[in-house]
Amino acid sequence: MEKHGQGLHARVLASLGPAITAGEYPPGTVLRTDELERRFDVSRTVIREAVRVLESMYLVASRRRVGVTVRPTEEWNVFDPQVIRWRLAGADRPRQLRSLTVLRSAVEPVAAGLAATLATPEQCARLTEHALGMVATSRGQQLDAYLVHDVAFHRTVLNASGNEMFARLGDVVAEVLAGRTEHHVMFPDPDPAAVSLHVRVAEAIRERDAARAESLTREIATGAMAELDVLAP
Amino acid sequence: MEKHGQGLHARVLASLGPAITAGEYPPGTVLRTDELERRFDVSRTVIREAVRVLESMYLVASRRRVGVTVRPTEEWNVFDPQVIRWRLAGADRPRQLRSLTVLRSAVEPVAAGLAATLATPEQCARLTEHALGMVATSRGQQLDAYLVHDVAFHRTVLNASGNEMFARLGDVVAEVLAGRTEHHVMFPDPDPAAVSLHVRVAEAIRERDAARAESLTREIATGAMAELDVLAP
DNA sequence: CACACCAAATAAGTATGACTTTTAAGTCAC
DNA sequence: GTGACTTAAAAGTCATACTTATTTGGTGTG
Incomplete structure (x- = not known):
């Protein structure tokens, strides 16, 4: 019952995923990659990989010149086991x-x-x-x-x-x-x-x-x- | 390099996803990132992002010193809308x-x-x-x-x-x-x-x-x- | 004043090369 | 054969330079 093992991107995910699904960043919130880089003190590569995964869960959408925006709740892929786990653990x-x-x-x-x-x-x-x-x-x-x-x-x-x-x-x-x-x-x-x-x-x-x-x-x-x-x- | 519609990683995904779900790479098959780089003529960044997404769909697992291996069918996240679409389009x-x-x-x-x-x-x-x-x-x-x-x-x-x-x-x-x-x-x-x-x-x-x-x-x-x-x- | 158009600013996307870390596998001594 | 040691392969990470799309806003023309 482990999770996507180790790796920095997993750590970022383990922080952002629960936060987003808990509503800590309400839909519409914009995250900028370089801000995230600084916040987690990791490279661009790592942030981008994490964002790609969040995107594939329909939790966020990444658009040029805008940033990474949190999607409305109804669009989340609530069948994703990871999303389910995050939400079960959260608020x-x-x-x-x-x-x-x-x-x-x-x-x-x-x-x-x-x-x-x-x-x-x-x-x-x-x-x-x-x-x-x-x-x-x-x-x-x-x-x-x-x-x-x-x-x-x-x-x-x-x-x-x-x-x-x-x-x-x-x-x-x-x-x-x-x-x-x-x-x-x-x-x-x-x-x-x-x-x-x-x-x-x-x-x-x-x-x-x-x-x-x-x-x-x-x-x-x-x-x-x-x-x-x-x-x- | 070449210009592409909606992002290079999407193009890689659109090629690998259907191929894997169609059984073109049977479970256990190992893909190496640098081989994929050459095959799609894109940078490591792009390949890695695509692989991360495939990983979040439980289609593949990436392990050091081994490569990216295709996971057994039973582990695929068959509820992922993208996976469903790929499989509906495929064999x-x-x-x-x-x-x-x-x-x-x-x-x-x-x-x-x-x-x-x-x-x-x-x-x-x-x-x-x-x-x-x-x-x-x-x-x-x-x-x-x-x-x-x-x-x-x-x-x-x-x-x-x-x-x-x-x-x-x-x-x-x-x-x-x-x-x-x-x-x-x-x-x-x-x-x-x-x-x-x-x-x-x-x-x-x-x-x-x-x-x-x-x-x-x-x-x-x-x-x-x-x-x-x-x-x- | 409205509108179309263009140009600068911005943030994501991509490329590349150097470096680190994990780990399978091979080797050698015992 | 067993265990400890070495090696090398491949993913993981980082820093940086560069590209591209898109929004914003300003400028000129009707």
């Missing part, structure tokens, strides 16, 4: 968490339905394994161990869906789940209903019951949504 | 189109459901306007005009959902719809059933009937999926 984590949970509520049920017809025996086995792992760690201050199984479960479902885009959302789901334990947007012990739903989803997928897998996953999603409403209003 | 357009259609089938129904409770009167008006526009242009070689209304309709639904991530998928949906007319992955005249479904979705949203809006949109999605199965097997 509008609640808003981001909501958006992502809604996305999950749309995607995961369909993914579970697909998984029911496509999952390999190994994937089915891993699903039950992790569902049981969740049961085993659902009581008594084992949130970290629980999280591991929870993440693995959802990742396996997304991978088993056979859709590359769904699979790619595994990381995002992991961030969301990790974020909600880490920031205590969660009850001290996981909701027993949710835990048993996971077990039943694993069952449904193993039994190739797409409709049931989908509707059970939808229940999990609405549960997560409700939990979010209670704990991060 | 695995069918595969990409399928992935995106599945994604749509997950997202759009939920978006429509949310839109039913959140859409503003203006948005409702635009929905009916475009739905009727679709009806009006659904017969007799007016695919281009039809496309405009179709895109606008789906964009409006996604925007009205109130979820920034859904809204951001508007561009992707536009690409898909444009792509399927452009590449004739579509019947000469639009499916009348689909057209009438759009009208009814607009109705449902206007009448704040979330469940109906969702299930009608789900029908549209399964229809699109079926059409894809017939025309691009």
Whole structure:
């Protein structure tokens, strides 16, 4: 779960990215490269590379004779994993968490339905394994161990869906789940209903019951949504 | 040196991006920067900027003493609009189109459901306007005009959902719809059933009937999926 | 006064060469 | 064969000079 390793440009990015996504530089703000050079005490090359990356995330636009201007929020590439991480770490984590949970509520049920017809025996086995792992760690201050199984479960479902885009959302789901334990947007012990739903989803997928897998996953999603409403209003 | 339209690095990207996503450089392939310099006849600065962008899309990884290596397909950021465009233009357009259609089938129904409770009167008006526009242009070689209304309709639904991530998928949906007319992955005249479904979705949203809006949109999605199965097997 | 046009100022874009740092790989002693 | 040492390849960084597009503003003409 590392980030674009080291390198000076990564350091600049790690500073500018969070600042921009946190709204520290409101849209329309103009950054000049030579100012940035001085501020970070690095060469033009480094700044330019960082700016190019921010540009590819649609966070900024670079125009001659004007400078590097921060783009309006609606244009940001909010699907970029890096942008998601920056926003989850920053000021509008609640808003981001909501958006992502809604996305999950749309995607995961369909993914579970697909998984029911496509999952390999190994994937089915891993699903039950992790569902049981969740049961085993659902009581008594084992949130970290629980999280591991929870993440693995959802990742396996997304991978088993056979859709590359769904699979790619595994990381995002992991961030969301990790974020909600880490920031205590969660009850001290996981909701027993949710835990048993996971077990039943694993069952449904193993039994190739797409409709049931989908509707059970939808229940999990609405549960997560409700939990979010209670704990991060 | 030579003069070029929108920046040299963009030209390099426009060449390398499609090539990589098309599998022309299979994962594991190593590109050396000075080789690229010579190939494109540009300076190191330009190559490095292009590589940084490709890196931020997880298409390549740059390591010292090794070079710029193409990453495995599963790691690509397939949500990046630019990557999507490259792949839609390239060899695995069918595969990409399928992935995106599945994604749509997950997202759009939920978006429509949310839109039913959140859409503003203006948005409702635009929905009916475009739905009727679709009806009006659904017969007799007016695919281009039809496309405009179709895109606008789906964009409006996604925007009205109130979820920034859904809204951001508007561009992707536009690409898909444009792509399927452009590449004739579509019947000469639009499916009348689909057209009438759009009208009814607009109705449902206007009448704040979330469940109906969702299930009608789900029908549209399964229809699109079926059409894809017939025309691009 | 309005308007078209031109010229200077500005900031990004590009090129180049010298230098640094990381690290794969080869070599030698043990 | 194992471990420590050397080497060299390639990316990373820096400083600087130069190019190009674009905005601003001023100037002359209708």
